[in-house]
Amino acid sequence: MRVLFQYNWQVRDEWFQWCEQLAEVELLRPRTGGVGSILETLFHIVDVEQAWISGLQGKPEYHHRFEEYASLEAVKQLSDRCRPDVERFVTNWSPELEKKKFLEFYYGEVMRHVIAHEIHHIGQLSIWSRELGLKPVTANLIRRGLV
Amino acid sequence: MRVLFQYNWQVRDEWFQWCEQLAEVELLRPRTGGVGSILETLFHIVDVEQAWISGLQGKPEYHHRFEEYASLEAVKQLSDRCRPDVERFVTNWSPELEKKKFLEFYYGEVMRHVIAHEIHHIGQLSIWSRELGLKPVTANLIRRGLV
Numbered sequence: 289m290r291v292l293f294q295y296n297w298q299v300r301d302e303w304f305q306w307c308e309q310l311a312e313v314e315l316l317r318p319r320t321g322g323v324g325s326i327l328e329t330l331f332h333i334v335d336v337e338q339a340w341i342s343g344l345q346g347k348p349e350y351h352h353r354f355e356e357y358a359s360l361e362a363v364k365q366l367s368d369r370c371r372p373d374v375e376r377f378v379t380n381w382s383p384e385l386e387k388k389k390f391l392e393f394y395y396g397e398v399m400r401h402v403i404a405h406e407i408h409h410i411g412q413l414s415i416w417s418r419e420l421g422l423k424p425v426t427a428n429l430i431r432r433g434l435v
Numbered sequence: 436m437r438v439l440f441q442y443n444w445q446v447r448d449e450w451f452q453w454c455e456q457l458a459e460v461e462l463l464r465p466r467t468g469g470v471g472s473i474l475e476t477l478f479h480i481v482d483v484e485q486a487w488i489s490g491l492q493g494k495p496e497y498h499h500r501f502e503e504y505a506s507l508e509a510v511k512q513l514s515d516r517c518r519p520d521v522e523r524f525v526t527n528w529s530p531e532l533e534k535k536k537f538l539e540f541y542y543g544e545v546m547r548h549v550i551a552h553e554i555h556h557i558g559q560l561s562i563w564s565r566e567l568g569l570k571p572v573t574a575n576l577i578r579r580g581l582v
Contacts, residue, residue: 321565411558
């Protein structure tokens, strides 16, 4: 579980770096598919992760509003701010939690949903990157020293 | 590990179904990003999965050639044909394999690489789907009865 979350965080941070080569107008430009723009996709990934992991910790569900984070720096800061709490939960994950119920879901199902959610949206960014004529961040999980 | 592979297979089969609404020329049309066309992306997912899992089983690496599978039916059949062997390996997976070495990689790393590889490419398909004006297959892992 931990490896796939760490993979996602590493890849996400590389996308934040990748974004630095683009003007904010490009990052915010509406695009076809996904949640609409490069920056809103990254924001959405961060927001969905924190919301589910908060939920699993018994905290009330809270969603950030993109309007309040509509710059690269703000989304990066939100990501950095949310990560320690998620990281603590992931680090303390144990197999007994797999079948614990959260609403109508199992904890194990929610964790994998969060993992797949980010990888899926990152795949979308890779297409937009090529449409912009830019090399996307590598999606390879090997050669990252994660295991 | 098993859950994420089963998620991928379920989603993949739904994309095969999704493809049925398109003419073969659309499925084969070169697109920006990824490996180039909808059908070649699905082929690539199948081929990469079988190649890595064969490798982990000590079999020689073998890659299929897309030219020999350039129709929806042929890619579906290849997927169905490769799956039992992969499924057997995934079902028999045990945590002691995590740190076993395959070339310069760990088994645990390769397994997660294969998982992330498919989810990433499926994310790409979802963009092309919207560009075609079509609703993509849902990427949600929840509500699939997988855990």
